[in-house]
C-alpha cells in the first residue's frame with residue numbers, strides 16, 4: 001500500500017497546481033494533472049478525437065471520460081512509489097471509482113476564502129501574442145494593457161470574469177469539497193493548509209504537515 005499517495009484539493013486559483021508540481025519535484029514523485037492527461041491525448045485515435053471535440057465545444061469532461069483516462073495513467077509503473085494527483089477526483093462519484101484504482105494516503109487541502117479566489121482570478125490577464133500571464137495586483141504590466149515582453153495586447157480569459165468564477169466556486173464547494181469527508185471516513189489523513197500565505201510558506205507548511213524531511 002502506498003504511503004505517498006497524495007491528492008491535492010483546492011479551489012481554482014488556490015495555487016494547488018503550482019504546489020503539486022513543486023512537491024512532486026522535491027519528493028521525486030510524478031505530478032498527475034488531469035488537465036494535462038487530456039492535452040496529451042493522441043487526436044488520431046478515434047475515441048480520443050470524440051473526447052477532444054466534446055471538450056473543445058466547451059463541455060466539461062464526463063466522469064466516464066476522466067475515469068478512463070485516469071485508469072490508463074495509473075497502469076504506468078511510475079505511480080507505484082507514490083504520486084501527487086491534481087484535479088481528480090472532482091466529485092464523490094469519481095472518488096468511488098478511484099477507490100478501486102489506487103488507495104489514497106493523504107489529502108492536501110489548500111484553503112483560500114472565496115473572496116480572495118475572486119480577487120485572484122478576475123485580475124488575471126494574458127498576452128494575446130506570447131501568452132505571458134499577468135496579474136493586475138501581483139504581477140502588473142509596466143504599461144497598462146500591454147505585455148512587457150512583446151508589447152502584445154493583454155486580455156482577460158473568458159472564464160476569468162466574476163460570474164464564471166462564482167459558478168466555479170459553487171461547483172467546487174458543492175461537488176469537490178465533499179470528496180474530503182468521503183476520504184476522511186476511509187481513514188485518509190487530511191492536511192488543511194492556509195493558502196492565504198505566500199506560496200513559499202504554503203509549500204513549507206505542506207512539507208511540515210506531511211512530515212517530509214528535506215535532504
Ligand SMILES: [Zn+2]
Nearest residue numbers: 127130147150
Ligand atoms: Zn506578450
